[in-house]
Amino acid sequence: MKVLSPRVWLPLFAALLTTGCSVFGDNGVESAPYTLLKADTSQNIEVRNYDSMILVSANMAADGRNSAFRKLFKYIGGENEGAVSIAMTAPVIMDTANKGKEIAMTAPVFMSNRPGDSMMSFVMPKDFTLQTTPKPTNPELMVTELNDYKVAAIQFSGTLSRSNVAKHTELLQAWLSANGYTSKSAPIEAGYNGPLTLPMLRRNEVLIEIN
Template sequence: MTSPVLVFTTVLLLTGCSVLGKRSAEEPPYTVREQSGAIEIRSYPSLIVAETVVEGDYRETSGKAFSRLAGYIFGRNSGEQKISMTAPVIQEPEGKKIPMTAPVLQEPEGDSWRMAFVMPEEYTMETLPRPLDKAVTIRELPPRLVATIRYTGMHSQRNIDKWSEKLKAWLDNEGYEQLSPPKAASYDPPWTIPMLRRNEIHIDVNDR
């Protein structure tokens, strides 16, 4: 079981975020096709994600899912390299370090939630180390068109529902076909000041 201290330190080291919300994590490339205020239609290339599914509601599953994925990118993988970290709580974990990227994606799946970390661009399905945790899987997403809406504040279930409805209403009005349920996209760790957080809702759509 991963301790809260380990998770906190892992995220702080890998994202380069401070309590004020400064971030330096790599983001996947995309092209903005259309923009309307806080809403964007983005074209994403093929991406590789590490993901896991945890049963329960959004609040219950976030910590456990994050711990699993943080463990994978921080050494619980098939690499052979040992890494010495500056934080005293993490010392020479076995495995290959994988830089953390933003955003962290979450979406409902029946009575569960799926969380995914986007892998850095330099990796392929062949070069990415395999997870040692069977609950973590690697998947390649095809190129796709994604509708997004950006907001600040808490990434709570209430806010996810509120901003999902706003985005879905705009898509219906603009004639876009929605191909996926809303996904919660988090760019900052939970200790970032709410007013400085970058949160988004993502929905895959068909081109008009």
């Protein structure tokens, strides 16, 4: 499974959370809400159900991760259809030309690296629906809805290095087998903090959709 290297990761999240993060781990953005179904605190594993999530996604395979991030970043900053200004949850530095409807950023940023389906997705604020989410002006972006998205997630600190992601993916898969769960998807990565956050205080996750 491919992961974002520090060379790619740093410029992405430096732009995203420059003013919304700190060295102490507070990213200052709304987190996607979910219902906790089961928790194993000894291994930092949770079974969750996301009732509904609106995702705006860009293909990472076509133009690369940096390009996908820039397209999504421009979308939440105004490259969308709409005229009502919405205060940003985490202010960001960006070009405000052709400004439309500003959209608050929500954590985490999801990255799926499945063959043929390499996507980066921003989660929309919880009050957005498929009908009310502003349409992207960039035709390469997709707006989708996830309903009753049941996942197992393992949380860990440090960086989203290849070895760290692989280690925690293996731990999560072993836990699923031991607890009678069946995987429905390949693992995806989720990041919550910017590069200014001290590695030991960062929140990273690997999620696997389950039955």
